[in-house]
Amino acid sequence: MRTSKEVKRTHKDMHAPKKETPHIIAYRMKCARTANGLTHFVMYGDVPKQQMPL
Amino acid sequence: MNRSNKRNQGTYLVDIDPAWKLVLDPENIFWGLLNKDDQGAYLPADFLHLYEQQKKQLDRQLADFRFTTELNSVYIDPTDRCNAHCPYCYIPQEIRKHGTQMSAGLLDEVLRKIKAYFKDSRKKPVIIFHAAEPFLVKELLFDAIRKYRTSFLFGIQTNATLLEKKDVDFMKAVRAGVGISLDAPAKALNNHLRSTGNGNGNYDAAMQALDWFDGYEGLSVITTVTRHNVTVLEELVRVLHAKKVSSLLLNPVRLTMKSAVSLKPDDTLFADNLIRAVETAMDLTEKTGRQIVVGNVANTILAIVAPAARRMMCDISPCGAGRTFLTVTANGDMLPCGEFIGFKEFSGGNISASSIGHALHSDAFKRVRERTVEMIDDCKTCVFRNICGAPCPAELHARGDMYQKARSCEFYKTMIRYAFQLIARDKVQYLLRSDAVRRMEYEYLYA
Ligand SMILES: C[S@@+](CC[C@H](N)C(=O)[O-])C[C@H]1O[C@@H](n2cnc3c(N)ncnc32)[C@H](O)[C@@H]1O
Numbered sequence: 001m002r003t004s005k006e007v008k009r010t011h012k013d014m015h016a017p018k019k020e021t022p023h024i025i026a027y028r029m030k031c032a033r034t035a036n037g038l039t040h041f042v043m044y045g046d047v048p049k050q051q052m053p054l
Numbered sequence: 055m056n057r058s059n060k061r062n063q064g065t066y067l068v069d070i071d072p073a074w075k076l077v078l079d080p081e082n083i084f085w086g087l088l089n090k091d092d093q094g095a096y097l098p099a100d101f102l103h104l105y106e107q108q109k110k111q112l113d114r115q116l117a118d119f120r121f122t123t124e125l126n127s128v129y130i131d132p133t134d135r136c137n138a139h140c141p142y143c144y145i146p147q148e149i150r151k152h153g154t155q156m157s158a159g160l161l162d163e164v165l166r167k168i169k170a171y172f173k174d175s176r177k178k179p180v181i182i183f184h185a186a187e188p189f190l191v192k193e194l195l196f197d198a199i200r201k202y203r204t205s206f207l208f209g210i211q212t213n214a215t216l217l218e219k220k221d222v223d224f225m226k227a228v229r230a231g232v233g234i235s236l237d238a239p240a241k242a243l244n245n246h247l248r249s250t251g252n253g254n255g256n257y258d259a260a261m262q263a264l265d266w267f268d269g270y271e272g273l274s275v276i277t278t279v280t281r282h283n284v285t286v287l288e289e290l291v292r293v294l295h296a297k298k299v300s301s302l303l304l305n306p307v308r309l310t311m312k313s314a315v316s317l318k319p320d321d322t323l324f325a326d327n328l329i330r331a332v333e334t335a336m337d338l339t340e341k342t343g344r345q346i347v348v349g350n351v352a353n354t355i356l357a358i359v360a361p362a363a364r365r366m367m368c369d370i371s372p373c374g375a376g377r378t379f380l381t382v383t384a385n386g387d388m389l390p391c392g393e394f395i396g397f398k399e400f401s402g403g404n405i406s407a408s409s410i411g412h413a414l415h416s417d418a419f420k421r422v423r424e425r426t427v428e429m430i431d432d433c434k435t436c437v438f439r440n441i442c443g444a445p446c447p448a449e450l451h452a453r454g455d456m457y458q459k460a461r462s463c464e465f466y467k468t469m470i471r472y473a474f475q476l477i478a479r480d481k482v483q484y485l486l487r488s489d490a491v492r493r494m495e496y497e498y499l500y501a
């Protein structure tokens with residue numbers, strides 16, 4: 001088992017543990033950074049930060 | 055009615071499907087999916103340890119998210135008028151026909167006051183030009199965007215009927231968010247639902263707009279799901295994916311207006327069809343490498359895997375109305391949410407005579423913020439109460455009492471179970487926007 005301090009994985013391994021039939025799947029993610037610190041799917045004004053003109 | 059705030063503590067076991075059962079603490083959304091094949095009947099000690107270790111922090115996190123998240127967006131209705139006649143629209147017909155249009159002076163005053171409210175904020179607030187049809191006054195909007203684009207992020211929600219190619223170029227250039235309404239993949243059905251009169255509707259204009267936007271990342275399509283279009287959602291996903299649309303909201307019709315009540319789709323039929331649409335969206339995303347995300351299902355997934363990362367709107371209690379966002383109508387009245395436009399008693403004052411801060415502290419806004427799932431008899435013991443949120447207070451107020459469960463309760467329960475199945479099937483990466491997934495990291499992972 002790992003805890004938040006030990007786990008610094010990001011999207012690349014964002015999947016359930018790779019056992020054939022895992023006994024338990026449990027995880028919690030957090031947002032490291034979004035365009036406006038707000039949203040996670042494009043909706044009203046939330047254009048990815050690197051694409052903002054300003 | 056008992057509206058006590060008594061908390062139900064601890065974890066619950068929920069049957070998800072023949073393969074999986076769920077352990078869930080509804081108070082903080084700590085969850086674990088257990089494979090039923092594994093007959094180890096009891097929970098492993100290290101899993102229970104993880105729960106004990108995380109519980110306090112997760113309790114605090116969810117409470118902070120529910121009760122302390124601050125205003126981050128303002129919807130502005132630059133005109134109360136509309137050139138269409140969607141039968142379910144929550145804006146009363148009288149207002150859409152004869153409503154006010156905002157003057158340039160008032161819009162500037164509104165934006166100045168919003169800017170002043172956010173003067174110490176590190177984040178740019180989002181301004182969304184919304185109901186009724188903002189493109190009826192497009193020069194007004196574009197002038198405002200030009201003037202305030204360094205202060206705000208802008209979005210415009212439209213039926214696209216008045217959109218011209220040069221408008222699209224402008225919106226792309228200023229990186230505005232755009233929502234286009236489209237209710238069906240076939241012209242006849244769409245135009246029946248989104249009529250502009252004389253047998254016409256917004257189909258051709260919306261399709262033309264999608265071509266002009268040509269895969270623009272800031273574009274999202276909104277579909278209002280009624281009993282008329284509930285069976286065409288999968289086909290709609292295919293058509294929109296072919297048009298390079300990357301984000302789609304398939305929203306249940308709100309029954310705020312009486313005329314919408316008979317349009318509600320059957321909960322089971324809606325869930326079945328939405329599930330088919332999501333499966334198709336995942337399949338297309340996986341096979342083509344080009345993403346189409348169903349936004350409302352993405353939000354349910356986020357509510358489970360990263361609760362504090364979801365966009366706080368309808369699916370959390372108290373909802374975002376009058377807290378993370380508010381609406382300024384064309385005459386300057388401030389409402390907790392556009393859904394309250396037909397209810398004068400929910401006005402938090404007029405912005406010309408008052409301020410954003412005053413509206414947020416008004417009794418009318420407090421009344422909406424006070425509505426939590428813990429105060430609704432049917433919801434307070436529901437294990438999904440902090441994933442569903444029991445929307446929507448405006449709709450339920452219109453239907454007699456805010457303190458009742460969601461009209462589509464069974465639909466939400468089915469979709470939440472389905473969301474857990476998707477997590478068990480390891481599909482999360484196809485369900486959230488890819489740039490969002492890249493920015494997520496694990497807080498904990500049981501493995
Ligand atoms: C009120 S319209 C205003 C902007 C613009 N006229 C448009 O059609 O996009 C915004 C969105 O709300 C949706 N809408 C209107 N009435 C609704 C209802 N009763 N339930 C759910 N969505 C609704 C519309 O379909 C549209 O997608």
Ligand code: SF4
Nearest residue numbers: 433436439442460463
């Ligand atoms: S509306 Fe239904 S699913 Fe939602 S919290 Fe209430 S009882 Fe639960």
Ligand code: SF4
Nearest residue numbers: 368373375391445446
């Ligand atoms: S739940 Fe209703 S009032 Fe709240 S944000 Fe959603 S639509 Fe608006």
